[in-house]
Amino acid sequence: MASTESQPIVIDEPDTSFAEMIRATGGPNIQSCFQCGTCSGSCPAGARTNYLVRLIIRKALLGLKEAVISAPELWYCTTCYTCQDRCPQEVNPTDVIKAIRNVAVAHGHMLMNHRKTAAKVVETGHAVPLDKESWQKLRASVGLEPVPPNASGNPWAIEEVRKITKVSGFEKLIGYEELMKAEAEKAKKKE
Amino acid sequence: MAKPKFFHFLGCIIPHRYPSIEKAAKLVFEDLGIELLDMVGATCCPAPGVFGSFDRVTWATISARNLTIAEEGGAPITTGCNGCFASLWDSAHELKEDEELRKRVNENLAEIGREFKGTVEVTHYVDVLVYTAGFDKIRKKIVRPLSGVRMALHPGCHWMRPRALKQKDDSERPRIFRELCETSGAEYVPYRDELICCGAGGAVRTADIKVSLDFTRQKFDSINKAGGADIIVTPCPFCELQLDLGQVEIQKHFGIEYQFDVLHVVELLALAFGHDPDEFGLKTHLQYMQRKSEPALDRLGLSA
Numbered sequence: 001m002a003s004t005e006s007q008p009i010v011i012d013e014p015d016t017s018f019a020e021m022i023r024a025t026g027g028p029n030i031q032s033c034f035q036c037g038t039c040s041g042s043c044p045a046g047a048r049t050n051y052l053v054r055l056i057i058r059k060a061l062l063g064l065k066e067a068v069i070s071a072p073e074l075w076y077c078t079t080c081y082t083c084q085d086r087c088p089q090e091v092n093p094t095d096v097i098k099a100i101r102n103v104a105v106a107h108g109h110m111l112m113n114h115r116k117t118a119a120k121v122v123e124t125g126h127a128v129p130l131d132k133e134s135w136q137k138l139r140a141s142v143g144l145e146p147v148p149p150n151a152s153g154n155p156w157a158i159e160e161v162r163k164i165t166k167v168s169g170f171e172k173l174i175g176y177e178e179l180m181k182a183e184a185e186k187a188k189k190k191e
Numbered sequence: 192m193a194k195p196k197f198f199h200f201l202g203c204i205i206p207h208r209y210p211s212i213e214k215a216a217k218l219v220f221e222d223l224g225i226e227l228l229d230m231v232g233a234t235c236c237p238a239p240g241v242f243g244s245f246d247r248v249t250w251a252t253i254s255a256r257n258l259t260i261a262e263e264g265g266a267p268i269t270t271g272c273n274g275c276f277a278s279l280w281d282s283a284h285e286l287k288e289d290e291e292l293r294k295r296v297n298e299n300l301a302e303i304g305r306e307f308k309g310t311v312e313v314t315h316y317v318d319v320l321v322y323t324a325g326f327d328k329i330r331k332k333i334v335r336p337l338s339g340v341r342m343a344l345h346p347g348c349h350w351m352r353p354r355a356l357k358q359k360d361d362s363e364r365p366r367i368f369r370e371l372c373e374t375s376g377a378e379y380v381p382y383r384d385e386l387i388c389c390g391a392g393g394a395v396r397t398a399d400i401k402v403s404l405d406f407t408r409q410k411f412d413s414i415n416k417a418g419g420a421d422i423i424v425t426p427c428p429f430c431e432l433q434l435d436l437g438q439v440e441i442q443k444h445f446g447i448e449y450q451f452d453v454l455h456v457v458e459l460l461a462l463a464f465g466h467d468p469d470e471f472g473l474k475t476h477l478q479y480m481q482r483k484s485e486p487a488l489d490r491l492g493l494s495a
Contacts (some may be wrong), residue, residue, distance in 0.1 A: 044387045044388055044390075044406055044409075045395070045402070045406075048402060048405050048406075049402055075393075075394060075395065075398045075399075076395060076398070076402060077240075077393050077395070078240065078388045078390060078391070078392040078393035078395045078403075078406070079240035079243075079244075079348070079349075079392050079393035080348040080352070080387070080388035080392065080393075081348055081353045081354075081362075082348075082352070082362075082388075084352070084353045085352055085353055085354045085362050085363070092353075094353070098240070098243050098244050099247075101244035101245070102244065102245070102246060102247055105245050105246060106246075110245070111397075113397045113398060114241070114245065114394055114397060114398065117241060117394070117397050118241075118242070118245055121234070121235050121237050121242070121253070125234035125235060126203040126207065126235045127203050127235045127237060127238050127241065127242075128203035128204050128207050128208060128235075129203070129207065130206070130207045135207055135208070138210055138475055138480075139206070139210040139213075141472060141475060142210045142211050142213075142214045142471055142472030142475055143214055143470075143471075143472070144210050144213060144214055148201055148206035148207075148213070149201075149229040149230065149232075149233075150201050150202075150206060150230070150231075150232070150233045150234065151232060151233065151234040151235075152206070152207070154231060154232045156232065157232035157233070157234055158234075160232075160256060160303045160305075161234055161253060161256070163302045163303050164249070164252050164253060164256065164299050164300070164302065164303065165249060165253075168246070168248055168249045168252055168299050169246075169249075170245075170246055170249040173245070173246060
C-alpha cells in the first residue's frame with residue numbers, strides 16, 4: 001500500500017512582489033479584498049465561463065503569479081466595470097485585471113489574435129483599418145470622402161505611431177517583426 | 192453667440208465599418224449649430240480594454256498623441272464611441288493624476304516632438320447633445336417623431352463606468368441616455384439585461400467570438416422576453432457592430448435568427464430630425480450588407 005503520508009503539491013512558487021506590481025497600475029486597494037464575491041456575482045463573463053474575479057484576486061494576493069498570468073480565462077473580462085462600480089472595498093477589480101494582463105503580456109502570455117490586433121495599430125495606425133477598397137466604397141456610398149482624415153490617409157501619422165511603439169518597447173513585446181515576416185511568407189506561399 | 196466647435200475624433204469602427212454613423216453625426220450636429228473639426232492624423236484611440244490590457248504605457252502614449260492634436264488646435268474633442276471616449280478620457284485623467292506615467296509618456300512623445308500638456312477636454316456625443324445643445328434645442332428639431340416605435344436601449348459601459356471616476360450618470364439606474372433617446376418620440380422598452388455589456392469589449396471579441404456573442408444573445412433574449420422591440424439604440428459603434436453584425440454571426444455559430452434594427456443615437460436623431468435613411472446610409476449597416484436585407488422601415492413609420 002502506498003504511504004498515506006501527505007506530500008505538499010506545489011502549484012506555484014509564491015511571489016510576494018506580484019501584488020505590488022498590480023498595485024502600481026491597478027490601484028492601491030487590492031489588499032482590501034475580503035472575498036465577498038460581489039465582483040463575480042455581478043460579472044457577465046463569469047456567468048458563462050470559468051472566469052472568476054474573486055478567485056483571481058485571492059490567488060494574486062497569495063502570490064500565485066504564474067498560475068494567475070497563464071490562465072486563459074484571464075482574457076474573458078470585457079472590462080464592463082460592473083464589478084468596479086459594485087465593489088464595497090474599492091478594490092477596483094477591473095483595473096486589477098487589466099494590471100494583471102499587463103504582467104501576463106510582459107511574461108509572454110499573449111494570444112495570437114491579440115498580437116495580430118496589436119500589430120494592426122503599429123502597421124496602419126488603426127486596430128480596425130481601412131484595409132479594403134470596399135470599405136472606401138462604403139464610405140463614398142453614404143456621401144463621405146472615401147478616405148477619412150485620420151491615419152488611413154496620413155502616412156506621417158502611422159510613422160509617428162511606429163516611433164512610439166519602437167521606443168516604448170511595444171514592437172518587441174508583441175513580436176512585431178516576426179509577425180510581419182510570417183505574414184509575408186504566408187503571402188508568398190499563396191502566390 | 193459663437194458656434195461651439197469640437198474636434199471630431201472618429202476612431203476606427205465609425206469611419207472604417209459604420210460610416211453611416213459618421214454621416215449622421217455630421218447631419219445632426221450641423222442641424223444643432225455645432226461645428227465638427229477634422230482631426231487630421233488621429234489614429235486608433237487605442238482601444239482601452241485591448242491596448243490598456245497589453246501595455247499601459249504604450250496605450251497612454253498613443254492616446255496622448257491623439258490628445259496633443261486637439262491641444263494644438265485649441266478645441267475640445269468629441270467622439271461617438273464609448274471605447275474611444277474611455278481611452279481619451281481615461282488617459283487624460285490618468286496623465287494628470289499619475290506623475291510617473293506622465294513622465295514616461297512625455298519621454299515617448301518627445302521622440303515625435305510632441306508633449307501632453309493636459310489642457311484638452313474630452314467629451315462623448317452624448318455630452319455634447321445633452322449639455323452643449325440641450326434637450327430644448329433638440330426637441331425643437333424633431334420634425335418626424337418616431338411615435339409608436341418600440342425602442343430598447345443599450346447604453347453600453349464606458350461612457351458612464353467606472354461611475355466614481357466618470358461621474359456621468361448612475362450606472363445602476365442611468366437616465367441621461369434614455370432621456371436623450373426619448374426626445375425622438377420612440378417608446379422606451381425596459382428589459383432586464385439592458386445594462387449588461389454587449390460582449391465585445393476587453394479584447395474578448397478577438398479572443399473568443401462565441402463567448403462574446405453569448406452576451407449578445409442574452410440581451411436579445413431579454414428584449415424578446417420584454418415583448419420585443421423594433422429598434423435597439425446605442426451610443427457606441429463597437430456595441431452597434433456587436434448587436435448588428437452580431438445577429439449574422441449568432442445565426443452562423445448558433446443557428447438562431449434575430450431581427451433587430453440597430454441604430455446609433457445620432458442615427459436615431461437624424462431620422463427624427465427629418466433626414467431620410469438614405470441621406471446617411473442606414474442600409475449600409477453590415478447586417479443588411481451581409482444578409483442582403485434592408486432596414487425594416489415600415490416598423491419605423493418610414494415606408495414609402
